[in-house]
Amino acid sequence: MFFLSLIEHKLRLPPADLSLPLHEGIKKFLDGIFLDRVILNLGRCVSIYDIRNIYGGFIHAGEGAPTYTLEFRMVVFRPFT
Numbered sequence: 001m002f003f004l005s006l007i008e009h010k011l012r013l014p015p016a017d018l019s020l021p022l023h024e025g026i027k028k029f030l031d032g033i034f035l036d037r038v039i040l041n042l043g044r045c046v047s048i049y050d051i052r053n054i055y056g057g058f059i060h061a062g063e064g065a066p067t068y069t070l071e072f073r074m075v076v077f078r079p080f081t
Contacts, residue, residue, distance in 0.1 A: 004049055004073050005042060012065045023051060026070065034074060043076035 011033075017025035027048055034045040053071040060067060 001078055002046065003043070003076050003078060005076050006052070006071065006073055008069065008071050010067065010069050012063065012067050015065050018066075022054065026051060026054065026068065030070075030072065039076070043078035046075040046077055049073040049075050 009030075011026070011029060013025060013029060017029055019025075020028065030048050030051075035047065036045065038044045049072070051070060051072045055069040057066045057068055059065070
């Protein structure tokens with residue numbers, strides 16, 4: 001069965017992805033983290049469905065990349081529910 005799961009995640013967007021539009025850069029980075037991975041008690045991540053909210057964009061001292069807090073929905077596969 002396929003399910004939509006709402007996930008909140010904090011990520012540091014690398015400077016190489018800042019040349020893209022914000023949603024595209026974040027989605028590209030999230031695909032690299034979650035795509036085809038198994039998350040315990042959630043299932044296997046199939047794809048990022050949509051990004052609901054983006055908070056932050058703060059650059060902390062000593063870092064060269066902004067930190068965002070995201071809420072997004074992901075399609076997950078759970079064979080047994």
